[in-house]
Amino acid sequence: MTDSALPSDLHLAFIGGGNMASAIIGGLRRQGVAAERIDVVEPFEASRDALRAAHGIEAHAAAGDFLARAGLIVWAVKPQSFREAAAPVAPHAGQALHLSVMAGIRAGDLAAQGGSARVVRCMPNTPALVGKGMTGLFASAAASAQDRALAESVIRTTGDALWIEREEQLDAVTALSGSGPAYVFYFLEAMERAGTQMGLTAEQARRLAVGTFAGGSALAADSPETLATLRERVTSKGGTTYAALTHLDQAGMQDAFVGALHAAAVRAKELGDEFGR
Numbered sequence: 001m002t003d004s005a006l007p008s009d010l011h012l013a014f015i016g017g018g019n020m021a022s023a024i025i026g027g028l029r030r031q032g033v034a035a036e037r038i039d040v041v042e043p044f045e046a047s048r049d050a051l052r053a054a055h056g057i058e059a060h061a062a063a064g065d066f067l068a069r070a071g072l073i074v075w076a077v078k079p080q081s082f083r084e085a086a087a088p089v090a091p092h093a094g095q096a097l098h099l100s101v102m103a104g105i106r107a108g109d110l111a112a113q114g115g116s117a118r119v120v121r122c123m124p125n126t127p128a129l130v131g132k133g134m135t136g137l138f139a140s141a142a143a144s145a146q147d148r149a150l151a152e153s154v155i156r157t158t159g160d161a162l163w164i165e166r167e168e169q170l171d172a173v174t175a176l177s178g179s180g181p182a183y184v185f186y187f188l189e190a191m192e193r194a195g196t197q198m199g200l201t202a203e204q205a206r207r208l209a210v211g212t213f214a215g216g217s218a219l220a221a222d223s224p225e226t227l228a229t230l231r232e233r234v235t236s237k238g239g240t241t242y243a244a245l246t247h248l249d250q251a252g253m254q255d256a257f258v259g260a261l262h263a264a265a266v267r268a269k270e271l272g273d274e275f276g277r
């Protein structure tokens with residue numbers, strides 16, 4: 001995608017200038033969106049300085065009249081900061097499209113507190129930082145086809161995108177792919193630890209582990225086979241993989257992992273209940 005996929009007169013404003021805002025701004029800038037078209041509201045001075053240095057964009061300590069020029073407002077504060085952040089933004093927001101990356105906060109609550117019913121919620125993940133993000137998107141009833149296309153254009157500057165039809169499915173997306181990079185790093189850490197215990201250097205173990213995740217993911221993405229079939233092809237009867245997977249099953253690993261994702265989805269719903277209204 002080039003900058004031309006976004007209307008050339010579109011201004012964007014980010015509310016919150018932390019990790020996820022920076023990842024999306026980086027995607028926009030890499031695709032040629034001019035720095036002058038992006039404003040950020042970010043109360044933390046060190047973060048404002050970092051945003052200016054990294055992206056050349058204008059970062060403001062507080063909401064103000066400049067928000068009125070934004071056709072798209074991206075909500076990238078923590079759910080816990082949402083209400084406090086929304087109060088000073090709403091009077092300036094006009095009828096902008098609102099795109100939220102916040103976990104849990106529902107479209108209706110954002111519409112009520114942000115001042116516009118045109119809301120698209122999404123759940124990106126941190127590989128967006130390197131253009132390999134995976135984002136789930138949900139559009140409220142008041143968002144037009146043009147609004148959906150605009151939101152998708154912005155998100156696609158950071159990687160791949162998948163639309164979902166029911167808002168509650170976003171809690172599952174959050175549990176699976178939003179939090180997902182942390183699970184990958186958790187497994188990578190365990191592989192690195194085991195590798196060093198077995199005589200590899202940490203650098204060797206990390207390289208082998210990261211390469212294996214990248215290769216396994218690429219194979220799964222390209223293959224028509226089920227994930228179970230791909231796993232079985234690695235698992236020679238009576239061999240090393242069989243020994244490893246038997247150990248994992250005896251430790252209840254798969255059930256524990258499935259339970260972990262349910263815990264994440266429950267927490268996403270709680271965040272919406274507690275901090276959205």
Ligand SMILES: NC(=O)c1ccc[n+]([C@@H]2O[C@H](COP(=O)([O-])OP(=O)(O)OC[C@H]3O[C@@H](n4cnc5c(N)ncnc54)[C@H](OP(=O)(O)O)[C@@H]3O)[C@@H](O)[C@H]2O)c1
Binds near residue numbers: 016
């Ligand atoms: N990180 C992820 O992997 C990920 C993935 C998908 C979605 N998300 C969602 O993205 C959102 C942001 O997460 P993050 O990881 O980017 O958090 P973050 O790095 O902490 O960024 C949030 C930023 O918002 C600022 N902020 C706090 N109060 C504000 C206010 N009243 N007005 C404007 N800005 C304010 C914070 O400043 P201070 O530091 O001064 O408080 C902070 O810089 C969350 O809702 C999260 O659910 C995160």
